[in-house]
Amino acid sequence: MRCGVVVFPGANCDHDVYHVLKHVFGQDVVFLWHGDEDLAGAELVVLPGGFSYGDYLRAGALAAQSPVMRAVRRHAAEGGLVLGICNGFQILLEAGLLPGAMRRNRSLRFECRDVHLRVERVDLPFTAGYRTGQVVTLPIAHAEGNYEAAPEVLDEIEANRQVAFRYCGPRGELPEPAEESPWNVNGSARAIAGIVNREGNVLGMMPHPERAAEAVLGGTDGLGLFAGLVERVALRVTG
């Protein structure tokens, strides 16, 4: 599978994602520049974490307007796979490719730690490597990860099963109210950590699977996400 990792000025997880896809999974990976107007034939486009444009204005707001995002928008509309991690999720929200917005964390602090996530559905290319309800541990590192959307939008997201990951306890606990759960470290609405679009080909998530994809990094729970993607795309191509 050809994968494109977008490099925005201020991105800092671009090489991590590149490494995992290329060296752990043996995929064909290219870097795409934020000024590029085409995606060099990438089937999967990754918007990596970091601080694109120094987080000026709002996290992801300026990157969402960059030329490469026009190509990403077309790719997504044609059913192509798009994965936004951390700042990449913020960019997808600012670009309107996913519903909602991010606010400062409830704590007003930059939260950098491992969190537990419940995998809400496994019928997506992004989550095919997991089991329904599986609890995985991935690191987060962000100041603006407090997911917010209007109540009717949240209801629609739930009704369409667009939630892919929720912040939960070590055994999958999801105490109510979700916004005040001690496991929901940023205070996200409905403890949402990752969502997909209605069609299920665009995923945005705050946790970093690429930082937990080799034992030497202290965790391998992120492997499932990339494994699922690689396998799904391989099946589609051969079958």
Added chain:
Amino acid sequence: MSDGPVKARVTVYPRREILDPQGKAIQGALAGIGFSEVEEVRAGKSFEITLGGDRAAAQARLAEMCEKLLANTVVEDYRVEMLDDDAVEEVRA
């Protein structure tokens, strides 16, 4: 109205129905230094923008800028004020 640079101030702030954690923290800090009468603080951003064209066109373009980039209308509201030169002087003083 003659053509020429038009000046405006755009203010963006969190929507009223949304909890503003920054505003809350600032309110707490104010209370801590003796301003306990403060009932609410909402922390936002302000932009001074100078643009060409006539005033009416500028107003419409500024609203468009707010919708497309300056504000995220999912969580923020905005206000556009047209400034005359005196008002700009006052702002910069």
